[in-house]
Amino acid sequence: MKMLYLECSMGAAGDMLLSALYELLPDPAAWLETMNRLIPGVSVVPRQAVTCGITGTHMEVNIFGQEEGRDSPLSHEHEHEHEHEHEHEHEHEHEHEHEHHHTAPGDIRRILANLAVPEPVRRNAGIVYDRIAAAEAKAHGRPVEQIHFHEVGALDAVMDVTGVCLALELLHPDVVQVSPVRLGYGQVRCAHGVMPVPAPATAQLLQGIPCYAGDIPGELCTPTGAALLSCFGQRFGPMPVMVPEKVGCGVGTREFPAANCVRAFWGEADGPEQADIVELCCHIDDMTAEALAFAADRLMALGALDVSTAPITMKKGRAGVSFTVLCTAADEARLAKAVLRETTSNGVRARRCARYLLTPSIRTVETAYGPIRVKCADGPEIHREKPEYEDVAAAAERSGRSFQQVWEEIVRQL
Numbered sequence: 387m388k389m390l391y392l393e394c395s396m397g398a399a400g401d402m403l404l405s406a407l408y409e410l411l412p413d414p415a416a417w418l419e420t421m422n423r424l425i426p427g428v429s430v431v432p433r434q435a436v437t438c439g440i441t442g443t444h445m446e447v448n449i450f451g452q453e454e455g456r457d458s459p460l461s462h463e464h465e466h467e468h469e470h471e472h473e474h475e476h477e478h479e480h481e482h483e484h485e486h487h488h489t490a491p492g493d494i495r496r497i498l499a500n501l502a503v504p505e506p507v508r509r510n511a512g513i514v515y516d517r518i519a520a521a522e523a524k525a526h527g528r529p530v531e532q533i534h535f536h537e538v539g540a541l542d543a544v545m546d547v548t549g550v551c552l553a554l555e556l557l558h559p560d561v562v563q564v565s566p567v568r569l570g571y572g573q574v575r576c577a578h579g580v581m582p583v584p585a586p587a588t589a590q591l592l593q594g595i596p597c598y599a600g601d602i603p604g605e606l607c608t609p610t611g612a613a614l615l616s617c618f619g620q621r622f623g624p625m626p627v628m629v630p631e632k633v634g635c636g637v638g639t640r641e642f643p644a645a646n647c648v649r650a651f652w653g654e655a656d657g658p659e660q661a662d663i664v665e666l667c668c669h670i671d672d673m674t675a676e677a678l679a680f681a682a683d684r685l686m687a688l689g690a691l692d693v694s695t696a697p698i699t700m701k702k703g704r705a706g707v708s709f710t711v712l713c714t715a716a717d718e719a720r721l722a723k724a725v726l727r728e729t730t731s732n733g734v735r736a737r738r739c740a741r742y743l744l745t746p747s748i749r750t751v752e753t754a755y756g757p758i759r760v761k762c763a764d765g766p767e768i769h770r771e772k773p774e775y776e777d778v779a780a781a782a783e784r785s786g787r788s789f790q791q792v793w794e795e796i797v798r799q800l
Contacts, residue, residue, distance in 0.1 A: 387560035387745050389628050389655035394567040394615070396638070396646050397606025400546030403614055405443040405636030406650035407553035408432060417556065421549055424501050428541050430549065435637035438645035442635025445549070447542035497544055503552055505757045506750055510551040510617065511544075517591060517613045525586035543610060550614055557652070560747060563626065564619040567592070570606035571599040588612045594688040596622050596716070602642060622689065623716030628655040663691070663741045664718045668731035669698060671706035678707060681728040685711050688724050744768060753796055755781035760800065771800060 390410075392403070411417050414432075422429045427450045435444035494515050498508050522528075554562075569588075573580045583605045584592065591612035600606070634650040670678070682693040692712040700706040709729060713721045715738070722734045744763035749771075751760055758781065759774035773796045782792045 387655055388558075389626070389651075389653060390554075390557065390559040390562045391625050391628065391651040392562070392564045392615070392619070393625070393649040393651065394565050394607075394611075396602075396642070396644060396648070397568050397570060397608075398611030398615055398648055399608045399638065400543060400550065400610035400614065401445055401447075402636035402638050402648040403611060403650075404546050404549045404553070405432070405445040406634040406648045407550060407557070407636075408445060409443055409634030409636075410632050410650055410652045411553060411556060413556075417549075417553065420503065420552065421545065424503070424545070424548065425497075425541060428545060430545055437637045437641070437647050438643075440635060440637075440645050440647060442637040442647055444637045444639065445546075447545045449541055494544070498548070501548060503548065504555060504750070506759070507548065507551045507555050510555075511548050514547050514551070514610075514613045514617050517617060518587065518609055521587040521590035521609065521613070524590050546610060547614070550618075554618060558747070559652075560745060561620050561655070562618050563621040563623065564595070564615050565624065566596040566598055566622070567612075567615065568600040568602070568606050569597050570602055570604045572603040574605055584612075585609060591616050595619065596720075602644065621714060621716075623714065625651065626655055629653045663739050664713050664715055665737050665739050666711040666713065666718070666722055666725055667735045667737075668709050668725060668729065668733060669700060669706050670709055670729055670731055671700050671704050672730050673707070678709065678729075681709070681725075684728050685721065685724060688721060689713065689717050690721055744770065748774070751796075751800070753781075753799055755785060755792060755796070758796055773797065773800075 392398075392406070408414055408417065418430065418432070429448045431446045431448060433444050433446055435442055495512060498511050498515070501508060501511075569584045569592075572583050574583060574585075575581075584607055585605065587609040588607055591609060592607070595612075595616060597607070628651065630651045630653040632652040634652070636648045636650070638646040640646055673681070678695055682695065685693050690711045690713050694710050696708045696710075698706050698708045709725070709731070711721055711725055718736060722736060725731065725734050744765040747762045747764070749760050749762060750757050752758075758777045760771050761774055762769070762771045764770075773793060778793050778796065779789060781796075782789045785792065
């Protein structure tokens with residue numbers, strides 16, 4: 387299967403992820419052509435850059451011929467509300483003044499809705515911004531409608547997010563795996579005080595993602611980088627066994643003792659049918675159905691591959707539930723602790739299992755209801771496909787028809 391592995395040993399930012407993925411594209415010229423006709427007066431220009439002797443790409447976004455400030459580690463423009471705007475004179479920001487931008491979520495939605503990119507790209511870009519808005523709202527205790535994006539609402543950040551979404555749509559990896567993310571440490575000064583690293587919104591977005599501070603002071607992971615990783619990362623941990631075919635290097639704008647870059651590895655990995663999986667299991671007889679459903683949702687949000695419950699009879703004839711969580715080996719300890727935290731169980735059993743799976747993929751088909759994503763599964767002499775539930779549900783809502791009617795029509799077309 388085709389794997390994309392993102393190495394984030396110097397954190398992650400929108401422009402660095404964009405630059406690394408650009409180097410992997412089979413037809414970068416076509417990607418550039420698409421990007422440079424999205425917004426009048428806005429263009430992206432790939433520049434060769436070097437960090438600690440490593441050559442890579444730094445992607446400039448030019449607004450009417452002038453490069454904008456970027457969402458880069460240690461020169462980060464936070465996506466905070468207007469009362470949390472960052473001064474650009476602190477030591478980890480730009481050395482020059484830059485105009486502040488304030489953009490509401492509705493403004494971003496209108497910009498994205500008019501971009502000439504495939505519908506899945508617009509949808510994914512919207513999801514990224516929705517996650518940032520939710521994280522900001524949670525971090526600052528305000529409704530999402532009252533959030534005003536700071537620099538992340540600027541056109542350069544819109545291009546970063548859209549460009550990453552478009553590159554991933556063109557690459558179409560079977561799985562995206564992300565290394566543990568280095569965050570940096572310490573504090574950065576903003577207009578209304580001193581803020582800890584990671585920034586509050588970044589910390590919200592990193593929930594469920596392995597990360598660490600490391601030994602480099604400052605802010606290495608930005609909210610935009612964290613949002614992109616949380617949206618597209620399917621697995622998290624060290625590089626698995628894979629055969630790299632291409633390596634992309636996205637270079638940041640600052641110099642450090644370590645190479646300031648995100649590397650993207652593209653290649654073949656062992657089929658999932660050969661992958662190990664961990665099964666975490668406990669028996670519970672003192673939780674309500676609602677509490678169990680909440681625990682299952684929480685485990686899925688933390689990165690579980692699947693959560694299931696089944697009725698059982700425990701000792702002394704008591705009715706109980708077998709609560710089972712499937713996860714990768716890298717997530718075993720973290721999710722075992724989460725099971726103990728989210729349920730009333732005093733212990734969790736863990737066992738390694740081999741699993742045999744078909745290779746998953748997703749394609750988009752045009753239907754009478756518009757573009758619909760289709761989940762595919764393939765193996766030796768096996769091919770299966772079915773429509774994506776969310777897309778069918780949305781089509782049923784728009785058309786006023788029943789879910790079953792829309793589902794059956796799309797299946798007949800397939």
